[in-house]
Amino acid sequence: MSAARTASAAISRMPAKVQDEVSRCLENGGTWRDAAAICERAGYSGVNAQNVTNYRKGAHREWLARQERLETARAQYAWKVDLVRKYADEGGPAEAGLAAALEMLESALSGVNAGDIKSLIADKPEKIFTVIKTLSDLRRDLADMRREAREDAASVEDGKPAQTGLTDEDLARIEEAMNLL
Structure with a gap:
């Protein structure tokens, strides 16, 4: 116009x-x-x-x-932003990215009911198994990162340099998890 x-x-x-x-x-x-x-x-x-x-x-x-819906969404996700900041400050960017991807995936799944899951399994069983595997992989990777962070902290105390940052594999997993949503 x-x-x-x-x-x-x-x-x-x-x-x-x-x-x-x-x-x-x-x-x-x-x-x-x-x-x-x-x-x-x-x-x-x-x-x-x-x-x-x-x-x-x-x-x-x-x-x-x-405006009210936007304010509700901001309030609903403010704690998630704080969570990502906490992981970024304490655990590094790779851990923050994985934690954010895991949280988003779990949040998206929280609204799915049993009927939706049954329909998804009936229509596309590979999708539900991919989601479950991705959740499992993200949880395992997050636990591995925390373990590695403890090991890196111990090696720094021994005078060895610590390795940090996202690997290409980490980025691919995060992108894959985001695409499932």
């Missing part, structure tokens, strides 16, 4: 950037005149009180619901 359209264009037909700014304005107590001024600056003149009222009753409510 071009900026040339004027009063006949409802706010809900304007670009998302303009709608977001209008919605933030309304959420913060702005008036219809404030919303009209935002539209005017974006090249959409002639917005009136009825346009803003219509927007507030429709697209703005959807915007508010979307």
Whole structure:
């Protein structure tokens, strides 16, 4: 839609950037005149009180619901970000990557019910076995990394350099786990 359209264009037909700014304005107590001024600056003149009222009753409510869903998702995954940071700080990037992949896979599977699993087994049995094997492999690799980290710490105490970082095999496993989701 071009900026040339004027009063006949409802706010809900304007670009998302303009709608977001209008919605933030309304959420913060702005008036219809404030919303009209935002539209005017974006090249959409002639917005009136009825346009803003219509927007507030429709697209703005959807915007508010979307903001609420985003906030819920942020809160839901904030602890996972903290977990990855903990592993990155304490266990290195390889362990953090594997822990994140394992957590994402387990999280995706938490919403799967028995009926879904039965259907998956009936339709594509190799997929469920691949998921189970990947979970098992990720858990084993994470345990191996922790063991290796302890061994590396012991070897550093003995004066030997420790090896850290993601190997190509680690990256391939993480990518494979992400593709299963």
